[in-house]
Amino acid sequence: MAPTPQPATQPATPPAPHRAKGRPRSAAADRAILDATREALAELGWGGLTMGDVAVRAGVAKTTLYRRWPSKNELVVDAVASLFDELEIADRGSLRADIADVVAQFADLLARPESQAALLALFAEGSRDPQLRRRIREHIVDPQKRLVHEGLAHAVARGEVPADGDATAIAEQIDIIFDTIAGAVEHRMLVIGEPADPVWINRFIDLLLNQGLVSGCPGC
Amino acid sequence: MAPTPQPATQPATPPAPHRAKGRPRSAAADRAILDATREALAELGWGGLTMGDVAVRAGVAKTTLYRRWPSKNELVVDAVASLFDELEIADRGSLRADIADVVAQFADLLARPESQAALLALFAEGSRDPQLRRRIREHIVDPQKRLVHEGLAHAVARGEVPADGDATAIAEQIDIIFDTIAGAVEHRMLVIGEPADPVWINRFIDLLLNQGLVSGCPGC
Amino acid sequence: MAPTPQPATQPATPPAPHRAKGRPRSAAADRAILDATREALAELGWGGLTMGDVAVRAGVAKTTLYRRWPSKNELVVDAVASLFDELEIADRGSLRADIADVVAQFADLLARPESQAALLALFAEGSRDPQLRRRIREHIVDPQKRLVHEGLAHAVARGEVPADGDATAIAEQIDIIFDTIAGAVEHRMLVIGEPADPVWINRFIDLLLNQGLVSGCPGC
Amino acid sequence: MAPTPQPATQPATPPAPHRAKGRPRSAAADRAILDATREALAELGWGGLTMGDVAVRAGVAKTTLYRRWPSKNELVVDAVASLFDELEIADRGSLRADIADVVAQFADLLARPESQAALLALFAEGSRDPQLRRRIREHIVDPQKRLVHEGLAHAVARGEVPADGDATAIAEQIDIIFDTIAGAVEHRMLVIGEPADPVWINRFIDLLLNQGLVSGCPGC
DNA sequence: ACTTAAACGAGACGGTACGTCGGGTCTTGCG
DNA sequence: CGCAAGACCCGACGTACCGTCTCGTTTAAGT
Numbered sequence: 001m002a003p004t005p006q007p008a009t010q011p012a013t014p015p016a017p018h019r020a021k022g023r024p025r026s027a028a029a030d031r032a033i034l035d036a037t038r039e040a041l042a043e044l045g046w047g048g049l050t051m052g053d054v055a056v057r058a059g060v061a062k063t064t065l066y067r068r069w070p071s072k073n074e075l076v077v078d079a080v081a082s083l084f085d086e087l088e089i090a091d092r093g094s095l096r097a098d099i100a101d102v103v104a105q106f107a108d109l110l111a112r113p114e115s116q117a118a119l120l121a122l123f124a125e126g127s128r129d130p131q132l133r134r135r136i137r138e139h140i141v142d143p144q145k146r147l148v149h150e151g152l153a154h155a156v157a158r159g160e161v162p163a164d165g166d167a168t169a170i171a172e173q174i175d176i177i178f179d180t181i182a183g184a185v186e187h188r189m190l191v192i193g194e195p196a197d198p199v200w201i202n203r204f205i206d207l208l209l210n211q212g213l214v215s216g217c218p219g220c
Numbered sequence: 221m222a223p224t225p226q227p228a229t230q231p232a233t234p235p236a237p238h239r240a241k242g243r244p245r246s247a248a249a250d251r252a253i254l255d256a257t258r259e260a261l262a263e264l265g266w267g268g269l270t271m272g273d274v275a276v277r278a279g280v281a282k283t284t285l286y287r288r289w290p291s292k293n294e295l296v297v298d299a300v301a302s303l304f305d306e307l308e309i310a311d312r313g314s315l316r317a318d319i320a321d322v323v324a325q326f327a328d329l330l331a332r333p334e335s336q337a338a339l340l341a342l343f344a345e346g347s348r349d350p351q352l353r354r355r356i357r358e359h360i361v362d363p364q365k366r367l368v369h370e371g372l373a374h375a376v377a378r379g380e381v382p383a384d385g386d387a388t389a390i391a392e393q394i395d396i397i398f399d400t401i402a403g404a405v406e407h408r409m410l411v412i413g414e415p416a417d418p419v420w421i422n423r424f425i426d427l428l429l430n431q432g433l434v435s436g437c438p439g440c
Numbered sequence: 441m442a443p444t445p446q447p448a449t450q451p452a453t454p455p456a457p458h459r460a461k462g463r464p465r466s467a468a469a470d471r472a473i474l475d476a477t478r479e480a481l482a483e484l485g486w487g488g489l490t491m492g493d494v495a496v497r498a499g500v501a502k503t504t505l506y507r508r509w510p511s512k513n514e515l516v517v518d519a520v521a522s523l524f525d526e527l528e529i530a531d532r533g534s535l536r537a538d539i540a541d542v543v544a545q546f547a548d549l550l551a552r553p554e555s556q557a558a559l560l561a562l563f564a565e566g567s568r569d570p571q572l573r574r575r576i577r578e579h580i581v582d583p584q585k586r587l588v589h590e591g592l593a594h595a596v597a598r599g600e601v602p603a604d605g606d607a608t609a610i611a612e613q614i615d616i617i618f619d620t621i622a623g624a625v626e627h628r629m630l631v632i633g634e635p636a637d638p639v640w641i642n643r644f645i646d647l648l649l650n651q652g653l654v655s656g657c658p659g660c
Numbered sequence: 661m662a663p664t665p666q667p668a669t670q671p672a673t674p675p676a677p678h679r680a681k682g683r684p685r686s687a688a689a690d691r692a693i694l695d696a697t698r699e700a701l702a703e704l705g706w707g708g709l710t711m712g713d714v715a716v717r718a719g720v721a722k723t724t725l726y727r728r729w730p731s732k733n734e735l736v737v738d739a740v741a742s743l744f745d746e747l748e749i750a751d752r753g754s755l756r757a758d759i760a761d762v763v764a765q766f767a768d769l770l771a772r773p774e775s776q777a778a779l780l781a782l783f784a785e786g787s788r789d790p791q792l793r794r795r796i797r798e799h800i801v802d803p804q805k806r807l808v809h810e811g812l813a814h815a816v817a818r819g820e821v822p823a824d825g826d827a828t829a830i831a832e833q834i835d836i837i838f839d840t841i842a843g844a845v846e847h848r849m850l851v852i853g854e855p856a857d858p859v860w861i862n863r864f865i866d867l868l869l870n871q872g873l874v875s876g877c878p879g880c
Numbered sequence: 881a882c883t884t885a886a887a888c889g890a891g892a893c894g895g896t897a898c899g900t901c902g903g904g905t906c907t908t909g910c911g
Numbered sequence: 912c913g914c915a916a917g918a919c920c921c922g923a924c925g926t927a928c929c930g931t932c933t934c935g936t937t938t939a940a941g942t
Binding site: 484485486487488553556557560561563564565566567568570573576577581612613616617619620622623624625626627628630631632633640643644647648 | 773776777786787788796833840847848851863867
């Protein structure tokens with residue numbers, strides 16, 4: 001999510017260079033502000049984070065903040081969204097290994113204090129602001145479904161999982177799987193505050209892959 | 221969670237009547253405040269909730285609030301915790317039906333705006349305040365594990381699930397199951413903001429009970 | 441000014457002893473409260489004086505205070521008025537000596553910090569509350585006019601001052617003299633904050649007795 | 661007395677223009693606040709005067725008040741001090757007339773409710789705060805001694821009063837005269853609450869100029 | 881000794897103002 | 912025109928006292 005120019009929303013592809021009059025905006029300021037935001041967020045949490053403080057940390061005037069982001073919400077979304085770009089799924093040879101790998105990545109990400117504070121703060125604000133919630137889904141959550149999608153593709157390619165023909169059925173299936181995996185890790189780390197270590201991950205995948213709740217799969 | 225007496229934390233079982241000096245605290249005020257808090261929370265969310273406003277709604281002086289709860293956090297924990305006392309698991313004849321029933325109850329609870337706002341706000345604050353997180357676990361989250369415990373007992377009694385001998389293994393198993401179920405519903409409703417309707421619940425239980433990810437359970 | 445019984449103002453002359461039922465009021469409490477008031481007043485001034493603090497200093501419940509005095513005003517008037525009862529005029533052989541003596545007494549009284557704080561606080565409140573001002577006049581200021589009255593009587597007896605026949609003229613004369621003497625000392629000590637030492641007193645009496653402003657009394 | 665710049669007390673003569681960064685303070689706000697303060701003071705007195713109320717009357721935020729004056733004291737000193745700049749002494753042809761004139765001016769000033777409340781409140785606070793008392797003396801009281809000084813000069817020029825050679829003796833004489841005149845009027849109007857009408861002024865000057873206490877000046 | 885009723889301590893109560901802090905806007909002068 | 916600085920309006924914060932109100936407990940006078 002790129003810094004949002006306030007007065008004039010520039011087009012996605014700026015074909016006309018639009019020879020900006022006057023002094024151009026400082027790119028360094030953008031970076032400094034986002035870094036300062038993440039730092040302050042990790043230290044103080046959403047409630048403790050103040051625009052004035054971010055401005056001071058970034059060595060920037062408050063005006064400059066508001067010129068780029070209309071409010072705390074959007075600033076923090078931007079500051080946090082980028083963290084999730086690093087998640088990747090690699091073909092590790094088996095469905096179990098692939099899941100374990102991506103869950104571990106997610107767990108690593110959520111282990112950072114700033115991620116915890118930032119995400120929960122966003123989710124909390126999102127519960128009152130449908131627009132913000134939509135932005136969170138679109139920019140932060142939904143993009144990660146690609147991981148499930150790709151992982152499933154690998155499994156199908158390996159023959160571990162049959163290729164369901166129906167596309168919408170697959171989409172819904174992906175949603176459920178994603179809800180379940182993401183939710184379990186989130187609950188474990190954000191709500192309970194316990195680490196999702198390899199042991200936990202293993203047990204969780206056991207449950208997910210049927211060696212869990214009704215092991216032996218007796219009457220299913 | 222009962223109103224926390226500020227200066228002197230009395231023991232859980234007060235054998236000594238503790239001859240209260242001075243005018244006793246008004247029980248009506250306690251009730252009015254908690255009700256007002258839940259109401260305001262639903263209307264305005266955590267960020268919009270003001271102590272002054274709660275006081276006005278409760279027909280109570282601001283000082284009376286602060287005399288009982290040192291901060292918004294504690295007040296909201298108290299106000300919200302009671303909502304979870306209503307969850308129950310009934311023996312509906314099959315493991316699937318039991319799970320579906322309790323998930324539906326949980327979904328109903330999280331469908332209320334005040335629950336969403338309150339829980340997420342608490343979780344967010346909890347990420348910065350280990351003490352608060354502990355209180356959330358102890359007073360709100362962990363007590364619900366009884367549902368899994370009882371459900372599992374029913375299933376064992378019915379012969380749907382073998383009785384694992386090891387007690388600690390069972391405890392860990394319960395934790396994982398709880399993390400997974402609670403996490404999935406939380407993610408669905410609190411993060412994504414989508415309803416956990418019967419269709420979703422069914423698919424989710426499919427996944428949980430092996431008719432899901434690797435349906436047919438080929439090589440497990 | 442005696443402690444004012446609140447609910448029932450007893451008649452000035454209690455012919456019927458009014459056989460008090462129940463526990464009688466503690467005289468010790470009265471004294472403790474007035475002492476505590478004077479002490480607190482000297483330390484903290486009117487603005488800093490709190491009823492709660494006075495109660496604590498006096499080892500008494502706040503209720504006990506309010507049972508006797510309806511407000512801070514009346515309490516402080518009572519607490520302060522007694523200080524002025526000690527002023528006396530002695531026949532020291534000459535008008536000048538008599539005046540010097542009583543002015544010195546007044547200066548000693550106003551030299552105490554609690555007198556300064558208390559009086560000025562009362563005067564200040566009195567400027568907004570005509571009733572209080574009246575009470576101040578009647579209970580604190582006017583009673584001291586007896587000093588001028590007696591001093592003048594001594595001077596007439598000595599033949600230093602002719603006996604003006606008209607009673608009302610004398611009364612007005614006394615008022616003026618009192619305003620002048622009291623005012624000068626008050627201004628010197630309460631407003632300016634300088635001591636009224638013997639040198640100042642001497643010069644002041646010079647001015648008052650004609651060796652002052654137009655010394656030599658040329659054309660009078 | 662000018663509004664006191666809070667963070668940096670600039671020198672009396674700012675030779676360096678002190679290139680002010682940021683938005684300059686609104687001069688209109690200064691005026692509005694001082695006017696509102698005088699108005700509120702007259703209506704409500706010191707005790708009733710609220711910073712919040714002053715802010716509302718001045719159409720200004722409370723923070724703007726506190727940015728300029730650290731407390732009620734300083735604000736009211738500033739608001740009131742200017743009232744005293746209007747006192748003047750004119751050469752009316754005789755010492756008696758000159759005195760009568762300036763006393764009448766002083767009486768007019770003290771007849772305004774806001775002057776009474778403000779002055780007494782200041783004096784009261786001054787009794788506990790030596791710094792404030794010093795500021796009162798320097799900014800409000802002492803400057804008025806010029807009136808005595810000038811009046812005396814006129815009298816000497818007219819030959820009504822002999823020119824005392826010693827400068828310090830004259831200074832002390834002025835102090836005494838000022839204490840006496842100011843004190844009498846203050847006592848009359850601020851303490852007693854009676855008007856200093858022409859009749860009273862005449863009698864007072866009689867006393868001051870020897871036709872008073874020992875009229876006829878028999879043995880002086 | 882027993883009754884009775886007011887005084888008492890403690891402290892909770894509804895209020896009001898306090899002085900501070902953060903949000904978001906506006907107004908300067910400089911580059 | 913961007914930018915730093917900082918004043919501005921607004922509104923919530925948590926605290927301190929106010930004067931009132933219950934409580935349960937003395938404490939003396941009258942029986």
